[in-house]
Amino acid sequence: xxxxxxxxxxxxxxxxxxxxxxxxxxxxxxxxxxxxxxxxxxxxxxxxxxxxxxxxxxxxxxxxxxxxxxxxxxxxxxxxxxxxxxxxxxxxxxxxxxxxxxxxxxxxxxxxxxxxxxxxxxxxxxxxxxxxxxxxxxxxxxxxxxxxxxxxxxxxxxxxxxxxxxxxxxxxxxxxxxxxxxxxxxxxxxxxxxxxxxxxxxxxxxxxxxxxxxxxxxxxxxxxxxxxxxxxxxxxxxxxxxxxxxxxxxxxxxxxxxxxxxxxxxxxxxxxxxxxxxxxxxxxxxxxxxxxxxxxxxxxxxxxxxxxxxxxxxxxxxxxxxxxxxxxxxxxxxxxxxxxxxxxxxxxxxxxxxxxxxxxxxxxxxxxxxxxxxxxxxxxxxxxxxxxxxxxxxxxxxxxxxxxxxxxxxxxxxxxxxxxxxxxxxxxxxxxxxxx
Numbered sequence: 001x002x003x004x005x006x007x008x009x010x011x012x013x014x015x016x017x018x019x020x021x022x023x024x025x026x027x028x029x030x031x032x033x034x035x036x037x038x039x040x041x042x043x044x045x046x047x048x049x050x051x052x053x054x055x056x057x058x059x060x061x062x063x064x065x066x067x068x069x070x071x072x073x074x075x076x077x078x079x080x081x082x083x084x085x086x087x088x089x090x091x092x093x094x095x096x097x098x099x100x101x102x103x104x105x106x107x108x109x110x111x112x113x114x115x116x117x118x119x120x121x122x123x124x125x126x127x128x129x130x131x132x133x134x135x136x137x138x139x140x141x142x143x144x145x146x147x148x149x150x151x152x153x154x155x156x157x158x159x160x161x162x163x164x165x166x167x168x169x170x171x172x173x174x175x176x177x178x179x180x181x182x183x184x185x186x187x188x189x190x191x192x193x194x195x196x197x198x199x200x201x202x203x204x205x206x207x208x209x210x211x212x213x214x215x216x217x218x219x220x221x222x223x224x225x226x227x228x229x230x231x232x233x234x235x236x237x238x239x240x241x242x243x244x245x246x247x248x249x250x251x252x253x254x255x256x257x258x259x260x261x262x263x264x265x266x267x268x269x270x271x272x273x274x275x276x277x278x279x280x281x282x283x284x285x286x287x288x289x290x291x292x293x294x295x296x297x298x299x300x301x302x303x304x305x306x307x308x309x310x311x312x313x314x315x316x317x318x319x320x321x322x323x324x325x326x327x328x329x330x331x332x333x334x335x336x337x338x339x340x341x342x343x344x345x346x347x348x349x350x351x352x353x354x355x356x357x358x359x360x361x362x363x364x365x366x367x368x369x370x371x372x373x374x375x376x377x378x379x380x381x382x383x384x385x386x387x388x389x390x391x392x393x394x395x396x397x398x399x400x401x402x403x404x405x406x407x408x409x410x411x412x413x414x415x416x417x418x419x420x421x422x423x424x425x426x427x428x429x430x431x432x433x434x435x436x
Contacts, residue, residue, distance in 0.1 A: 001082045001134065020245035026175030027256035030243050030321060033178040034236035035264045037112060037318045041311070042117070043268045044275030046226040051211040052276070056269055063265045065412055066234045069391055070257050072409065073240055078250055084241050086405055092395040101388060102333045104380040108327035109378075110359070111421050116315040116322075117363035123312040124157075125150040130380060137305050151364050157316060160358050165320035166327075166352050169342045170245050171239070176275075176321055181317035182263075189270050192302055196274035205329045206280030208273060228382060233268060234261070235381040237389070238325040241341055264401040272350040327351050344404035379420065386416040 046053045073088060083090045085105070089097035121127070125148055126136035138148035154396065169243055244253035291304045330351055331341045341348055390409035393401045401409075 002298055008190040013355075021248035022170075022172035022243070023175070024247070024252050024256050025126055025170050025249055026241050027180075027181055027253065028259050029175050030171055030176035030239070031260035032234060032263055033174075033181045033318050033397050034239045034243075034321050035234060035260060036182070036235075036267060037116065037315065037322070040188075040233065040268060042187065043230045044279070046229050047272040047276050049226050051209045052273060052365065053210050053273060058227065059265050059269055062227075062230050062234050063261045066236075066385060067258055068241055069386055069406060070237065071254065072389040072393050072405070073237065073349050073401065074244065074250055074253060076392050076398060077241065077244075079400050080435050083245060084328075084332060085238060085384075085388075086329070095178060097388075097391075099333075101384070102329050104383050104388075105325065105329040106333075106382040108235065108251060108384060109238060109322045113319060113321050113326070113355070113359045114362045117158070117359055120297045120312045120315055121154045121363060122156055123290070123308045123334040124148065124153040124353055126313060128407075137309055147251065154360060158356055161316050162323075163356060165317070166323045166356065168320070168324075169348075170246060171242050171321070171324060174324075177317045181314050184310045184314040184317070185267060188307055188314065189267055189274070190280065191269060191307050191310075192274045195303060196277040199278060201433050206277055208276045222396070228423045230268075231385055231416075232381040234264070235385045237384045238329070242273070242328065257349070323352075323355055330355075340387045354407060379424070382416045382420045390416075 043055075050058065056058075073085065076088050076092075080088065080091045082091055086098040086101045089101045093100075121198055123135065124136045124138050126139055127150075135144075136148070136150075136153075138153060141146060165174065240253070240257075243256070244250060247253055247256075262289075265357060293306050302315070325350075331347065335341075335347065338347065341351075373410065390413040393405050394413075395408035396406075
């Protein structure tokens with residue numbers, strides 16, 4: 001059978017008896033890095049809309065549902081012959097299911113890669129928003145020059161940081177860069193926490209709103225726009241199969257996922273609360289924009305720069321993980337009958353270079369695609385995280401689903417469809433209203 005079906009021909013080479021299996025700790029770092037991407041930047045803004053208590057409940061519920069949906073995927077993978085997400089969907093729904101997964105992975109991952117480069121460009125070289133100019137860290141330190149322009153700074157990062165990392169053939173090889181990436185995210189949260197606690201002691205902190213406050217600016221339907229943001233922040237299902245294939249036992253993947261989800265849920269909620277304490281109602285959709293405001297002191301300015309740089313470096317290290325599954329997905333879609341991607345240097349390098357060049361050009365040409373990112377979370381990310389895994393359970397081609405599993409799967413799909421529909425409708429209404 002072809003790799004498109006994901007049967008007996010995985011995109012990654014089968015582990016040989018002498019090949020060392022990936023470690024659980026490496027899987028934890030890779031899963032955690034796959035989860036914590038740009039989503040953490042939008043979490044404080046969701047707390048502003050939802051309030052602390054509903055936001056906490058929503059983070060916990062979505063993290064739990066993400067764990068359940070991964071269990072569904074792994075269960076049906078082990079019962080069938082598939083080694084890819086698209087292969088599991090093909091077993092359940094034929095080529096239509098396989099194609100649906102491949103399109104969603106393409107939209108989600110490619111969109112994220114472009115957004116990551118945009119954020120990195122914003123941090124290093126600044127941007128312009130609503131007529132105001134925000135200087136990047138390099139421009140603040142050295143002034144405005146050709147070599148710290150967005151185009152040149154992002155190109156330097158792509159060539160000297162990302163290219164060496166995306167050339168690895170196994171995800172286990174990225175475990176150290178993923179560990180550093182998680183550490184940088186912790187540094188970001190830690191410094192934000194210290195700044196918020198200091199503001200609290202000095203009486204300058206904002207009082208967090210425990211429940212949503214509905215007024216002329218925030219309607220009940222606006223609350224649903226926060227759901228896709230958090231769903232996107234917990235969407236890592238495209239990397240479940242590549243990571244689990246390198247582990248010795250399937251149960252190790254379940255453990256790695258649960259540890260990662262707990263770690264990331266704590267990071268998300270901590271970021272949201274302390275971000276709200278720092279900036280209150282002035283929180284932007286991307287909290288990094290808040291950190292580039294003048295702090296009034298040299299120490300505050302240094303902390304702001306460290307926060308921004310630590311997260312930009314974090315995204316540089318997240319990039320290879322998303323690129324890994326995207327590259328495998330594109331190869332599975334375009335070359336279903338060709339040999340293993342990892343063993344074909346020409347095809348491997350061609351797809352790798354194309355994705356880097358395309359992401360770079362898109363990030364430079366379209367520096368503001370946040371509306372696209374919002375709609376992406378309401379469609380492709382929700383499908384990958386909840387709708388597809390739930391559909392596999394309801395289809396039950398291997399006759400292994402339980403009554404409890406079918407109830408959870410149906411509820412998962414219903415909630416995903418309803419909240420995504422409301423979020424998309426509200427975003428369209430707000431976009432049209434804003435333009436008019």
